[in-house]
Amino acid sequence: MSKIYENKLALDGDIHSHFHTYIKEMIQKEDILQQTPQQLFIRLYETVFPDAAAFIRKMGGDMAAAKDIFQDALVIYYERSAGEDFTILHSEKAYIMGTCKHLWYKKHHEGRHEERLDSSSALVELQEEKASEEIFRFIELSGKKCLDLLKAFYYDKLNMKDLATKFGFSGERSATVQKFKCLQKVRSEIENRSLVKEDFYE
């Protein structure tokens, strides 16, 4: 049990309801591991999208706006719930609804001017994009299994135990070794390339 949760318990004194939330959230965390992301998102569409859509409609938005905002909120929820200390404080629906509202207000009240890009920064972005695509090809060259493994660790934030199970390694140690081997492969690809093309390192 995390410190934050313990403190919250002590503050509120409402042990039963918090414990209930805690258990519920732990079950949800389990779900995240067991169901495919698509199943998770279908469930969230069914349970949260009607409320999110009603909110966007009330604010004057259309279906396209509701879709954009809801999907961004799902990405944020997915990434946050992948991090460790997240599960306890929020219910899933409240979190996603809160994010939708935040995204709507952000889009419509603050910094509309931010959307404009002057041409020079657009050019820089384009160049960076090109360089990134090139480097991403090196990552792909390390093989699909490596890419999946690296994504599962660095993006989905699976721990080594789950990683070992998912990819069929004998244990946590073996998964760790494999992960670093994959990073080493990416690095070798980049280094090989830099020998061919001297100016690659700028």
Added chain:
Amino acid sequence: MNEVQQIERYLSGKMSPGDKLVMDARMVLDPRLEEKIKWQKKTYTLIRDHGRKEVRREIELAHTQVFSEKKFQAFQKIIRNIFK
């Protein structure tokens, strides 16, 4: 291999101050190390970007499914009523 691991610890801020100092000194002596750190950092960023793209793809698939399959008719009706 060892170096890749060291760089990961360096970038994640999990290195002890002493080890970090050694790393910083090595970077001064070996400019290639600085490049390696830069590329490893970039690799992490790109893997996360890739992960986010995959998640967006999954979400879009879910969207298509709940708005096209008969199984989700009741849901579709609720949403239609909201925007009518």
